[in-house]
Amino acid sequence: MKKYINNIENILDKLSIEWNRFDNKSVLITGATGMVGRAVADMIYYGCNRFGKKVNIYILTRSLKKAEALFGDKIKNNVLKKESEEKNIVQIKFIQGDVCEKMDYPKIDFIVHAAGYGDPQAFSVMPVEVMKANLTGTERMLELAKANDARIIYISTGEVYGRFNADDGYSEENIGELDFNMLRSCYPESKRAAEVFCRSYSAEYGVDFTIARLCHTYGPTMTERDSRVLSYFIRLAAAGKDIIIKSAGLQKRSICYVTDVASAIIMLLLEGKSGEPYNIASHNSQMRIYEMGEILSEIAGTKLIYENASEQEKSGYSKSDCQILNGEKIKKIGWRAFTDPVSGMRITVDDLRDINKAESIDE
Structure with a gap:
């Protein structure tokens, strides 16, 4: 994960984030063993170490073993920069439990709620768990x-936008249709409802919230169970295998490298307007699925092969031909993506290759 970490370090040099807002605070991150939550935890860790801000990062996890594998080295060696002379300036602590359970927590100042099932296979085989x-x-x-x-x-x-025509991308006020007769709708419908939950708690109890609507995110922090098409392509490329596409691949998507997504989430956590949703997407990172496959097959030095999808695979596919997010709103608070798609895919493949090599040596 050397290139991933280097990418975070490079972004920290360019971001205009008020890191002092984290000083002497506590942050709870759910879903921190998943792709996005892990990157947010990593970036807060590196950023607060870099700028000398004391912060407690609480990781909610069902598996202590998995959390320790991902964050254990940071707990043991958590001073990375000479600017941080004091030991243990950033504390990472684990809380074992399920986000759906009632639990006792320490005093928390910020919550990054990233827990959930975002992979299409889960939509067809675990719809109840997805909604819960x-x-x-x-x-x-x-x-x-x-x-x-x-x-x-x-x-x-x-995906909360549903389906409608928007050539310039979906902006935050757009509302499209969702077919609630489809099993796959367990994901976008429950995401929509969760957003309304946030608004309801704000109106009735004064809870301070903001919403980050992510485009298709990718990076080496993706989990093994991630069955989204770009993650699937990347795993094949990292393994030196042909890229198998199971449709015509004409669907158009906004994509964003995971460290850029993490930087946007942190910026919104600190500076986003309360009660507002923000798309996290870059105008320069839009492409069709077959184009993703072409880039990754070139990186891997393999072929792009077309095959038919199984019925179970089809049941998890999005029916939307165009999922382009308009990112103008988040640009107004100073965010931009630093990683172009080709560079991001290459970084991801290289890091995963290194991981695969290390695992094969261990075996």
């Missing part, structure tokens, strides 16, 4: 924010 994570889990975090007078950012998705 988005509904019950969000309710638990909103109750915690209410009790602690904490600020919460809810990690949502561009």
Whole structure:
């Protein structure tokens, strides 16, 4: 993960984030063993170490073993820069439990609620769990924010927009249709409902929240169960295999490298307007699925092959031909993406290749 970490370090040099807002504060991150939550935890860790801000980062996890594998080295060796002379300036602490359960938490100032099932395979085989994570889990975090007078950012998705024609991309006020007769709608419908939960807690209890609507995110922090098309392509490329595409690949998507997404989430957590949703997307990172496959097959030195999808695979596919997010709103608070798609995919493939090599040596 050397290139991923270097990418974070480079972004920290360019971001205009008020890191002092984290000083002597506590941040709870749900979903921190997933792709996006992990990157947010990493960036807060590196950023607060870099700028000398004391912060407690609480990682909510069902698996202590997995959390220790991902963050254990940071707990043991958490001073990375000479600017941070004091030991243990950033503390990472684990809380074992499920986001859907009622639990006791320490005093929390900021909540990054990133827990959930975002992979299409889960939509078809675990729809109940998908909805519970988005509904019950969000309710638990909103109750915690209410009790602690904490600020919460809810990690949502561009899929809440549903289906409609928007050549210039979906902007935050757009509303499209969702087919609630489809099993796959367990994901976008429960994400929509979770956003309404946030608004309801704000109106009734004064909870301070903002919403990040993510486009298609990718990076080496992706989990093994991530079955989204770009993650699937990347795993094949990292393994030196042909890229298999199971459709014509004409669907157009906004994509964003995970460290850029993490930087946007942190900026919104600190500076986003309360009660407002923000798309996280860059105008320069839009492409069709087959184009993603072409780039990755070139990086891997393999072929792009077309095959038919199984019925189970089809049941998890999005029916939207165009999922382009308009990122003008978040640009106004100073965010921009630093990683272009080709560079981001190359970084991801190289890091995953290194991981694969290390695992094969260990075996």
